[in-house]
Amino acid sequence: MKLFAGDTFYGGGLTSHARYLNDRYYIFGERHWGDGHRGPVIFAHIGGHCHEFGHCIGLPHLADYDEDNYEDKFFALMEVGGMNGPEKNGACPSGINPYYKIARGWVNPDNIHYISSDVYGLEISYDYLNPNYYVINRSGSNKYFILENRLRDGFDYYTPNDPDYPGEPEDPNGNEGGLLIWRVEPTWIHLLLADNEKSDLYPDIEGENRSYSQDPFPLYQGQRVNYNTSPNSRFRDNSDSHYAFQNIVWDDDNKAATVDIYTNAWTGEIEENTTWDGDVFVYGNVTVSPNVELTIVPGVKIKFDSGVRLTVEGKLTAHGTSDNPIVFTSSKSNPSPGSWYGIVVEDGGEIELNHARVEYAAYGVKSSYADVELRNSEFVRNKWGCRLYHSDGAVIDNCVFSDNYYYGALLSYSSNVNIEDSEFKNTSLYHGLYLSKSTVRIADSRIEGNHGDGIKVYNQGNLDMSTMYEKGMEEVNNVISNNGIYGIYISYNSTANLGTYLDIETDILGGFNHFSHISENYDVYNNNTATIKAEVNWWDDMNIFGNMDYTPTAEDLGYHPSKGLANAGEDEKVRELLLEAYRLEYVDSLYAEAIRKLDEV
Numbered sequence: 277m278k279l280f281a282g283d284t285f286y287g288g289g290l291t292s293h294a295r296y297l298n299d300r301y302y303i304f305g306e307r308h309w310g311d312g313h314r315g316p317v318i319f320a321h322i323g324g325h326c327h328e329f330g331h332c333i334g335l336p337h338l339a340d341y342d343e344d345n346y347e348d349k350f351f352a353l354m355e356v357g358g359m360n361g362p363e364k365n366g367a368c369p370s371g372i373n374p375y376y377k378i379a380r381g382w383v384n385p386d387n388i389h390y391i392s393s394d395v396y397g398l399e400i401s402y403d404y405l406n407p408n409y410y411v412i413n414r415s416g417s418n419k420y421f422i423l424e425n426r427l428r429d430g431f432d433y434y435t436p437n438d439p440d441y442p443g444e445p446e447d448p449n450g451n452e453g454g455l456l457i458w459r460v461e462p463t464w465i466h467l468l469l470a471d472n473e474k475s476d477l478y479p480d481i482e483g484e485n486r487s488y489s490q491d492p493f494p495l496y497q498g499q500r501v502n503y504n505t506s507p508n509s510r511f512r513d514n515s516d517s518h519y520a521f522q523n524i525v526w527d528d529d530n531k532a533a534t535v536d537i538y539t540n541a542w543t544g545e546i547e548e549n550t551t552w553d554g555d556v557f558v559y560g561n562v563t564v565s566p567n568v569e570l571t572i573v574p575g576v577k578i579k580f581d582s583g584v585r586l587t588v589e590g591k592l593t594a595h596g597t598s599d600n601p602i603v604f605t606s607s608k609s610n611p612s613p614g615s616w617y618g619i620v621v622e623d624g625g626e627i628e629l630n631h632a633r634v635e636y637a638a639y640g641v642k643s644s645y646a647d648v649e650l651r652n653s654e655f656v657r658n659k660w661g662c663r664l665y666h667s668d669g670a671v672i673d674n675c676v677f678s679d680n681y682y683y684g685a686l687l688s689y690s691s692n693v694n695i696e697d698s699e700f701k702n703t704s705l706y707h708g709l710y711l712s713k714s715t716v717r718i719a720d721s722r723i724e725g726n727h728g729d730g731i732k733v734y735n736q737g738n739l740d741m742s743t744m745y746e747k748g749m750e751e752v753n754n755v756i757s758n759n760g761i762y763g764i765y766i767s768y769n770s771t772a773n774l775g776t777y778l779d780i781e782t783d784i785l786g787g788f789n790h791f792s793h794i795s796e797n798y799d800v801y802n803n804n805t806a807t808i809k810a811e812v813n814w815w816d817d818m819n820i821f822g823n824m825d826y827t828p829t830a831e832d833l834g835y836h837p838s839k840g841l842a843n844a845g846e847d848e849k850v851r852e853l854l855l856e857a858y859r860l861e862y863v864d865s866l867y868a869e870a871i872r873k874l875d876e877v
Contacts, residue, residue: 302328323358323366330354335376338465350436350488351426351456351467360434370435374409374422375460383409394538394555400455401532404429412519414539414554419461419511421519425533426492427453437488438481447490448526454492455524455533457501461512470495472507493533494524503543504560518542520559552576557607563587566624574631575600579607580616588625588646596631598652604634611636613659613681621646629653634661640680643667650675655684661700664690672698682706684726687714701725708759711737711770719743722755723763730759732767739764739772742809744785750835752814753788756799763791766822767803774800774810777828786812788830793819800824 304324335354349355350370357370377383389410391398400410402425413420426432428439432453443450457468471490493499501509502520509519520541525534540552543560551571559581564570568590572578574597580586586604596602606615618639621627626647633654634640640655641648641662648662648670654677655661661677661684664670668690674697677684684700684707687693693716700708700723708726709718715738723730733739743753756763766772775787791799791813799815802808802822810826812833820826830836 299332302332304328318363318365321361321366323353323360323369325358326369327353327356327358330372335372338373351491352465357435360436362434368431368434371426371432373465374407374424374458375465378409378411378422383407391537392539394536394540394557396536397534398537399527399532399534400425401530402427402429402453404432410537412537412539414519419517421509421517421521422458422460423521423535424456424458425454425531426456427531436491437485441485441489443489444486446496448494448497448528449492451485451489452531454526455494455535456492457521459509459511459517464512466512467491468493468501468507468509470499470507494526497525499524500559502541502559509541516542516544520557522559546570552578555579557581558584558586559607561585561587564590564592564625566590569593572596572602574602577603577605579605580637581607582615583617585617586619588619588621588627589623591626591628592619592621593628594630594632595628598631600631602629602632604632604637604640606636608636611657613657614638618642618658618660621648634658639663640677643670654678655680657681661685664688664693666690668692670694672696674698676701677708678702679704683710684708686710686712687716688712689714691715693717696720699723700730703727707732710734711739713737716740718754720753722757724755724757724759727760729762729765730756731764732762733765733770733772735768735770737766737770739766739770739774741789742773742775742785742787744783745788747782747784751788752790755790757790757792758794759797760794761797762801763793763797763799765801765803766808770804771806772802772808774808775812776809777811784812784833786830786833788812788814788835790814790816791818792816 304320306320330353338352338355350357350360352373353370354372354376359366360370361367378388384406387406387408389408391410391412392414400408400423407424410423411420412423426435433439441451459466459468469491470493471487473487500522501507503510503516509517509521511517518541520538522536522538527534538557540554541557541559542562545563545565546568547565549569551573553573553576555576556578558578561584564587566589570592572594594602604619608615613636615636618637619627619634619641621641621643623645627641628649630651631653633656635656635658637658639660639662640658641650643664645666648664648667650671651673653675655675657679659681661680663686666689670690670693672695676699678699679702681704684703691714693714695716695718698721703726705727707728708723709731711733712735717740731739741754745751764772774789776785778785787810793799798819798821800810800820802824805823807823807825810824811828812830813826814830
């Protein structure tokens with residue numbers, strides 16, 4: 277060390293400095309300007325020596341002399357935290373930033389917590405002698421975040437400002453410290469400021485103290501840090517880090533912060549082919565641009581913030597498996613239908629869902645002039661299971677639309693839609709399936725237990741539920757049962773073919789549909805003057821209205837599988853209840869609801 281008498285110089289050869297990292301000595305003056313260089317010149321205490329000695333043992337400045345990063349200076353010894361103390365005299369320098377401490381092995385390994393996947397309600401407590409550091413790094417990248425809880429204790433008593441300043445009344449942690457979020461990149465370590473304000477820009481002590489007191493998080497309860505917020509979680513080059521820190525809350529009794537951490541967080545435009553291969557948090561609207569494909573691999577769960585949508589102008593391919601379905605759901609702890617907006621497929625867009633589950637959206641899938649293929653998927657507890665508009669040739673195969681609020685599916689201006697092996701059940705307010713100016717064929721499906729109509733065919737809709745079986749086969753085509761108003765309602769110049777009888781050598785053409793109703797409700801209500809065909813069907817207790825050809829019935833032709841249908845339905849119901857309980861427990865982690873579902877079995 278070389279210590280010279282007199283005031284510290286800030287220019288020339290006597291500027292306080294170590295010549296280079298790992299040098300054997302440093303130069304420092306006897307006195308320096310106090311009070312953040314505002315004066316007067318005062319005795320230079322230990323802080324400046326600690327800073328320069330840090331260089332001698334290999335610690336650089338935090339931000340390669342980037343002045344834009346200088347706002348964090350009093351939080352870090354290797355910036356100007358060495359000046360901390362009464363009147364910034366250096367008598368009580370701040371601690372070393374967590375990155376340097378971890379890199380040098382100066383932290384107990386048990387106190388370094390590496391987080392690579394989402395964590396909810398993480399509590400970050402304070403311990404001056406044994407601090408805990410949380411390294412948020414999803415993939416071993418050299419760009420990541422470190423979280424710590426820093427309070428006024430020991431050498432941090434004056435970090436970053438006068439401890440006697442009372443703090444702002446609306447600030448949950450006042451002037452006592454709080455959660456610090458460090459952004460780490462090569463040669464650049466940056467402290468995010470809760471108020472996103474450079475404190476040292478204020479010419480007066482009062483303004484500086486106020487601003488510094490609001491640097492630790494949270495500035496207000498529930499504060500968020502992501503790509504869209506101020507401050508934000510972007511990297512230095514303004515690129516999206518895809519990290520989000522949500523719902524930051526300060527517990528003043530325990531002097532601890534809690535935070536939800538998302539390590540694969542998305543918002544904005546997706547402009548190149550992208551694969552989501554880990555759980556995803558969507559906190560802002562995401563759009564898949566034209567000619568771009570978003571692929572989601574099996575087992576991924578995508579959580580959407582309130583009101584947020586996934587818009588597809590290119591292509592969405594989400595192919596799960598029976599063991600590892602893809603789940604689109606709400607991020608709320610207690611979601612309800614409409615908690616997020618849904619998947620919206622725009623003009624020219626394409627969607628392929630296979631072994632997927634969409635829940636708690638306003639629209640499970642909402643399409644317009646788009647190609648839609650939905651297979652082996654579930655649409656549960658949405659407002660609309662799906663709403664397809666001008667989606668010609670859409671395919672719905674082996675899907676379940678259950679417990680949706682308005683409609684299981686609403687189809688309008690869509691021709692040649694094919695629905696097979698699917699279920700539309702337990703819609704809360706209106707209909708299981710609504711067709712308007714659409715041509716739809718339904719086969720091997722169940723439409724049951726909906727509050728309104730099972731199927732409403734309206735405004736020039738066209739429904740085909742006819743099929744062909746080999747003679748002697750006792751198979752049921754569609755089951756329409758126990759709906760709240762009508763099994764099928766046909767009105768306003770709409771048409772329906774519920775079965776046209778034709779005997780051709782080895783085959784029989786007809787409906788082979790099974791109808792049952794509750795109370796005095798109608799199985800089929802034809803509100804048009806034109807006669808519809810409803811031949812070769814089973815009717816538990818026929819109750820129909822309007823012009824209809826319903827003979828011969830399936831029983832007239834000697835087909836009797838409906839006798840065993842009730843028992844088969846009970847077995848199917850048990851299977852569905854067990855499957856739903858499994859999903860509640862293992863997919864949604866709703867254990868109490870899973871137990872209630874098992875009790876129904």
